[in-house]
Amino acid sequence: MSSTPTQAPYYYVPEPSRHPIRASLGLLAFGYGMSQWVNGSQWGAYLTGLGILWVLFVLYQWFGDAIAESEGGLNSVNVDISYRWSMSWFIFSEIMFFGAFFSSLFYARNIAMPWLGDIDSHLLWPNFSAVWPNAGPGGLVDTFETMGPWPIPSINTAILLTSGLTVTWAHHALRANHRKQAIQGLALTVGLGFIFVCLQVFEYVHAYHELNLKLTSGIYGSTFFMLTGFHGFHVTLGAIMLAVILRRLIKGHFTADNHFGFEGAAWYWHFVDVVWLGLYLLVYWM
Structure with missing residues (x-):
């Protein structure tokens, strides 16, 4: 965080974000895929992998936004x-x-x-x-x-x-x-x-x-x-x-x-x- 407290608002609250619902969908895919995979469904492994990749993609964007807020002097x-x-x-x-x-x-x-x-x-x-x-x-x-x-x-x-x-x-x-x-x-x-x-x-x-x-x-x-x-x-x-x-x-x-x-x-x-x-x-x- 490179900003100083005098440059930032008292407490920055970001706008409503799309990231939580997107991460939840990825976790849902991961959980459902795992449940099918351990019960012998071959497609469960692919859904599990897709869920993991999707969550990682969302986290990359989510943390990127948080870093941008910090570097923008908002924190x-x-x-x-x-x-x-x-x-x-x-x-x-x-x-x-x-x-x-x-x-x-x-x-x-x-x-x-x-x-x-x-x-x-x-x-x-x-x-x-x-x-x-x-x-x-x-x-x-x-x-x-x-x-x-x-x-x-x-x-x-x-x-x-x-x-x-x-x-x-x-x-x-x-x-x-x-x-x-x-x-x-x-x-x-x-x-x-x-x-x-x-x-x-x-x-x-x-x-x-x-x-x-x-x-x-x-x-x-x-x-x-x-x-x-x-x-x-x-x-x-x-x-x-x-x-x-x-x-x-x-x-x-x-x-x-x-x-x-x-x-x-x-x-x-x-x-x-x-x-x-x-x-x-x-x-x-x-």
Whole structure:
């Protein structure tokens, strides 16, 4: 945001927009296509893909309008405060999202598994062993190997921690009005983010083909892919956000005092880093 508060109205309210209804149609196509796809309809896959492409097209235009408003000097300090609160609540919702998944892991490991392994349950499932990782009652799940912390998860941990440092460097450089350093730091962050995703893809290929670890590999497999998969999606989303901010930074957007677009993306990236640290300890080590 390159405008100053004195140039902007007290609180800018845009005209009624076509974007929400268009995005809703794309989401409807996506949801209906998915429901048909999982039930065996071949055309459901095409409708799902069309819905995704349409939503991305709408978001491109929607964010473009928001950027134009900011660069046009329409966003005052009050709009900036609204953006900050909105991003804060969004990250809070993401905390609750991952909190639910970590809670499911805790419940399966520390509550359900000991309960299923007690004497009463042993009469129903005599072959069940209450140890983690767990594949359920014997014979129901194919044999698999667990994913350890070496080497890819540990390398990815170092990559994400380093990216947290580079995005902080870029932020401080922007605040000091050193745009070249800010661009360099942000470019490094984006590159590290995509390296992380590529290594995770390699890890998944290794898990499927060499460890026989799949989403259907009992509660261990389902919680492993649920947590790491959704985190990988968030890393991808965060890297795309930072790439857009990098493009804007190169074009000359943002000032040392007015750059919440940069800050919001950096907040999100730090959140992704913190979630990974919890995931690295609880999923790969414990």
